[in-house]
Amino acid sequence: MxxxxxxxxxxxxxxxxxxxxxxxxxxxxxxxxxxxxxQPNAKAAVSKASAKFNKKLINPLKGIPGGITTDxxxxxxxxxxxxxxxxxxxxxxxxxxxxxxxxxxxxxxxxxxxxxxxxxxxxxxxxxxxxxxxxxxxxxxxxxxxxxxxxxxxxxxxxxxxxxxxxxxxxxxxxxxxxxxxxxxxxxxxxxxxxxxxxxxxxxxxxxxxxxxxxxxxxxxxxxxxxxxxxxxxxxxxxxxxxxxxTKFTGSLTTVPVDSSQGYWGVSVSSVKVGTNTVASSFSGILDTGTTLLLFTDSMAKKVAAVYGAKDNGDGTFIINCNTSSFKPLIFTLGGATFNVPVESLIFEKQGSTCFASFGYAGLPFAILGDTFLKNNYVVFNQQVPSVQIAASINQ
Missing domain, CATH: 2.40.70.10 (Acid Proteases)
Structure with a gap:
């Protein structure tokens, strides 16, 4: 929670x-x-996620085979x-x-x-x-x-x-x-x-x-x-x-294996790109509707921030340019398919002329694919297999 x-x-x-x-x-x-x-608060969002998962640090997650049924x-x-x-x-x-x-x-x-x-x-x-x-x-x-x-x-x-x-x-x-x-x-x-x-x-x-x-x-x-x-x-x-x-997604659903061994919806992410620039590869993540932001490991977050020219506030949040016209979306690869976080979703909070990014870090050894990712991608969770199916949301 x-x-x-x-x-x-x-x-x-x-x-x-x-x-x-x-x-x-x-x-x-x-x-x-x-x-x-x-009124959103990026710093509070990061601290809450850190408190949630740091109380029970888990090992990096590895995907396991599985498929989804819809009958x-x-x-x-x-x-x-x-x-x-x-x-x-x-x-x-x-x-x-x-x-x-x-x-x-x-x-x-x-x-x-x-x-x-x-x-x-x-x-x-x-x-x-x-x-x-x-x-x-x-x-x-x-x-x-x-x-x-x-x-x-x-x-x-x-x-x-x-x-x-x-x-x-x-x-x-x-x-x-x-x-x-x-x-x-x-x-x-x-x-x-x-x-x-x-x-x-x-x-x-x-x-x-x-x-x-x-x-x-x-x-x-x-x-x-x-x-x-x-x-x-x-x-x-x-x-x-x-x-x-x-009616809530476009294209076809892609099946992604889930590692539930730690009780979470753990997935393996093959890569994250900004345009054609790969900023992270082969890492574990958790699909979590209860986390507001997209949280990377500390080192990954800094690499993503560098591409966007975002400034590290030292508290897990980043200041990002409010003018996103030159930005490219974040592109995640899971299960051999790509899933976007579009440019307009990169800004989470605006205070006057200052904008806070919708991505950050919380001192965790894995990524949390929170609502920043999930509001752009429809997910079908299969508890029995376990696995998920993902497609682009109609929000994109």
Whole structure:
């Protein structure tokens, strides 16, 4: 999980998204909508990612063979584009009758936790009330999450029905927050739903929501397609569980093997180019919807910055020329195909006449392909193989 936000007022504009998903079966889609008010902060985005992954450094990732299937069922959940592409969240219902929460979907973690009435200080959030759910089952085991930046949350486990886009997952283990730090209290989201593998749940042996969507037959294909919108194009987006949305990408999907041995969606990147200039080759990366920026290793980031004439701020961020007319896109090669981060996505934040780059570094031995990459490329995640399929998003 990663939070990259500061306190702000949230204005939500709900938009309806057309879906032409994989044929047949049950599908769950979560659309994303736009928030127009948030002011981005590149330094905060880097520090949050550093805190997220430095707490558990992993070995460089190596791809493993696999393929993706698209037969079977799915369902859709819309998500809000918060803070001009800072993070994306959708409505999730918990309990009977359902209580609705704003939940951040994060492929870089695997826990489902939510603010609850057990937390007296969580008053800025919608809080899950177990006394109002007839399907609530107490567990009592403790959980705790803490991050290198000092943010933390803790509480107890429980079980209840969790509904995603109309599909009701029965007996889903949830983590009820009894305490949370001030940084979480100022975030607009009420909780987080991890889409990583179950080997990195905070309490061992818990099935993730995707595990249960598959095992309970709510989706008949073990995949989910992710489309992240851009604020510059109206924002929004969707998570489509059990299939993928052919209207959200162009060209054909390319299969890329995934190394899930560390619980993450690890991929091997053959190269990164700026135009015809190769700036990095043969490195490992993580596909993470919960990281805002595109983060390279320290040495790789400096090489990318040099090509664009960007200035290192010494804190993981770079100042970049606001006039990008002479720039060329970043080109990633995965699975033998190329995927772009276009020129307009190279600027993340503008403060007066100063622009901050959407790429940086966080002292990690691998790259994080965060929302800067993912909002330009549609990704189908296959949990069973495991593998991903990637194609250029309609945003490009």
């Amino acid at each position: 990663k939070f990259t936000l500061v306190s702000s007022c949230v204005a939500l504009v709900v938009m309806t998204l057309a879906v032409d998903a994989a044929p047949g079966g049950k599908k769950l889609s979560i659309p994303l909508t736009k928030n127009s008010d948030y 079977g069922g799915s369902g859709k959940v819309p998500v809000v584009d918060y803070g001009n592409d800072i993070e994306y969240y959708g409505d999730v219902q918990i309990g009977t009758p359902p209580q609705t929460f704003k939940i951040n979907f994060d492929t870089g973690s695997s826990d489902l936790w939510v603010a609850s009435t057990l937390c007296s200080s969580c008053t800025s959030h919608t809080r899950y009330d177990p006394s109002k759910s007839s399907t609530y089952v107490a567990d009592g085991r403790a959980w705790s999450i803490s991050y290198g930046d000092g943010s933390n949350a803790s509480g107890v486990l429980a079980k209840d029905t969790v509904t995603l886009g109309g599909l009701a997952i029965k007996g889903q283990t949830i983590e009820l927050a009894k305490k949370e730090s001030s940084s979480f209290a100022s975030d607009p989201i009420d909780g987080l739903l991890g889409l990583g593998f179950n080997t990195i749940t905070t309490v061992a042996g818990i099935k993730t929501p995707v595990d249960n969507l598959i095992s309970q037959g709510l989706i008949s294909s073990p995949v989910y397609g992710v489309y992240l919108g851009k604020a510059s194009q109206g924002g929004g987006g969707e998570y489509l569980f059990g299939g993928y949305d052919t």
